[in-house]
Every structure is written in structure tokens, then in C-alpha cells.
Amino acid sequence: MKFSHWLFDMRRVLVVALLLSVSLVACKKEDPRWSEADKKSKEAIEAKKAAQESGALPTPEEGGSFNKFFPKDVAGFDISASQEKTGFAEYKLKKDGKDMAMIAISDVANNPQAAEKFTSATKKIGGFPAVDQGSTATALLVGGRYQVKVLSRSPEFGKADREAWLEKVNLAGLAAFQATK
């Protein structure tokens, strides 16, 4: 083989190799931070299902049963239902058409570890253990079972607003509902 032909062949090999490596880099979307969580979640879903079937974990309440505890008419605010799933209901709070906050009630039977943070709660809201989470959330736990959380969606809606809105939820009603279970 002539040197020039060899050189040409090598160039082709290099170009192909380069293209392959570029496309491999471009296609690589793996994210170890989340793929581990993805693997674990599948086991957790199965474990939760088994625990609920055996009665070791209570079956979550229907999200619709929480609707009546949310604040409905508050002057100056639009409050609308946003999501309603098993063990979960969420409402959106708007003011002048702008998202201000979300209010959610969730049954910790769906996610038992959510209750753990309340064991070290240092404050109470409406008589229930309450915690701040990150910079946008304040939550309390009713009867060890129902987590009520207010999440800021605007810088104009701060921690004091979250605490005030937690008290607008019918917490006593929710506690009475829990007591019937």
C-alpha cells in the first residue's frame, strides 16, 4: 500500500472514530444522581404495595376527602383545585392573576418518611407540630397522619404568610376526620 493511501485510510478511521465519540457524548444523558433514585424507587413502590396489602401500612385516604378542609373564600385571593390523587389534594392560590402559593394536604401513608421531620419540630401552628423546609415551604402534621403544607410561589408570599395560611386550613376538622379513622 502506498503511504498516501494508508494516510487516507487512517484519516477515514480517525474521522469515523471522532464522529462516534462525539455522538456518544451527545447521547449520554445518564445522570447518576437520579438513576440511583430511579432504581430504589421501584423497590420502594413494591414494598409499599406489599405493606398496604398486609395491613402494615394504612391505605391512603382518597384525595377528594380532603377538599372540604381547604380555605375556600378569602377576600382578594382566587383559590382553585390543582391536583387530586389518592392521599393527596392540592390547591393553587392566586392574587391578581399571579401565582402566590400552593396549599396541599397529603396522607403520609403514601410516603411515611415525610412524618419523621416532625419528631424534631420546635414550633407549633394551630396546636400541631410544624417545620420549615428549604426556603419555600412550611408544613405541619395533624394526628401523625395528614401533612398540611403551604408552598410559596412568589417572593411576595413569605414565611409569615405561609404560617397564616396554614391556620386558614380547617385543621380541627382534619383532626376530627383523623379521629374517626
Add this chain to the structure above:
Amino acid sequence: MSKPIFELVNELPTSGATVMSLKALDYVVPGEWQNISGFENMITLVTGESDPSMIQQIGERAITLYNDPAEGYQRAVWLYQTASSVGGKLGAAALANKIGESVSFLGFLEKLTPKADKAQAIDFGIKVSAEIIAYAKTNGIPGDGVAEFMGAVGDYGKESIMRLAALTCFDGLIPLGPDFLQKMEQFIGGLAPADLTSNPAFSAIASAIPGGGADGQLGFIQQGFSSIKGWMGNFVSSKGLTPESVVGSLKNFIDVSDDKLDYVAAFLDTTTNYFDYTGTQTVARRLIERAVAEI
């Protein structure tokens, strides 16, 4: 099982034909849609949270919620993906979205076949049905979801309102003209169950459409269309949308010509997947909203 949600969000392209076509509609729903990709970015955008340990917890909970088929989020993404691909995309569509910046309309022209009006109407009806069912799967409203969905459309925002704007413009106004709603009403109202069962787009998605058979499913599609018709008519008139104004804006982002509107429609249908793209964003947003509330 399909891909995990973090992968779907991480893989949303940040350039290409779909992104360009959505940017061209920003003037219709200003500031609502954001060209955001990356799971972590999405968490921060939705929650406003920057604390790394919170972001990790939210992401893990969102992944778990998505992976549980009983929660409905997976089904919603499947609906958006399936309804998005019903138009019969060319293999080139994927390429157009990857390489992106220089998608040439003229280069595609000879490969394009404009859809017959009736097929366009069926595809439109299927997308509307997919939107209604995906809404119910994502937000968890029981029943057929049509009435509840129409109540919610008034509160549509962000990528959801962008998806409806794109449906209006790319699947209605551009291919069928300013009176697209009347035309579609005629076509969809006149459909027989056999028109659906012989349609590949319908077959792909039929298992998700309520109605217990083609007769009832046709009823669902017709009901879905007549529910959204009024909203869409108001949307077009309140925004002053015309095929010319939309194509005029598209020309700022994509190389299209305005003298062949049916070809522009076929070009968009072939090279973009706005329905799937914004649908994935919508489901991810709802998942994240729920995850942060549940942790």
C-alpha cells in the same frame, strides 16, 4: 416501562425545529412557555427552591411517583407521545430536532405531502381527546374528564397554554385556514366509527379513549371537540390570530415561505413534536408540585 421522568426531561432539546416553532408562538402567549431542559432546572423553576438537599428530595419523590403506574403520570406522558407521533413523522424529524438550527423548508418540500382536510380533522380530534385524558390522568379528576377539563382550561398556563396555542395554530389555523373550527366541526361531526378504526392514529391511541368501542369513542372525540371549540374560537379572536400572522412570526425562527400554507403545516407536522415536548414539561411540573408537597 418507558424512560424515567428525569431522563425524559433531561432529553428535551434546547434547540431545533420544535423549540424554534414554540418560540415563534411566544407572541401569542407571552412569557408562558420557557425553553427549559434538565430535571434539576425544572425543579428549581417550578418550586423556586435552591437548597440542594431539598432539590434531591423533591427529585427522588417525583421519580418515585412517576414510576408507580397507578399514579397515572406515565400514562399521561404516553398519551402526549402517542398523539404527537400520529401525524406520521419522517425519520428526519428526529434529526431536525437534534441538529436543529438550520432546518430548511425548501429542502424538505419534495418529501412533504399535505394532509387531506379530513385526516387533519381526525388528528386534531385525537389530540384534543389525548389532552383531555392526559389532564385527568395528571391531575386525577375522575370520570370522563371533559366537563372538568373545560373548567380547567381557563386556568391553563405555562407550557399547557402554549400546547393549546400550538394546537390552534399549527394543527388548525395554518392547515385549514381562519374558519378551521367550522370545517373541523363538519368533518368530525360527519365521522363514522369506521373512519376511526381505519385510521392508524386512532388505532395507536384507542386503548386510552373511553367509550367502550369505536361508537362510544367517536362520541368522546366529538364531545371533546365541541367542548373546546368555543374556547378556541375565543382564543383566536381575542389574540387576533390569522394564518398569515402566525406564519409571519414563524419566519423569524424557521425558514418557511407563506405562499404554501398546507406545505408549511405538513412541514411543522413532520419536523416538530410540540405536543410531546410541552406534554412532558406539563407532567414533570405536576409531579414536582406534588413531590415538594409530599416530602
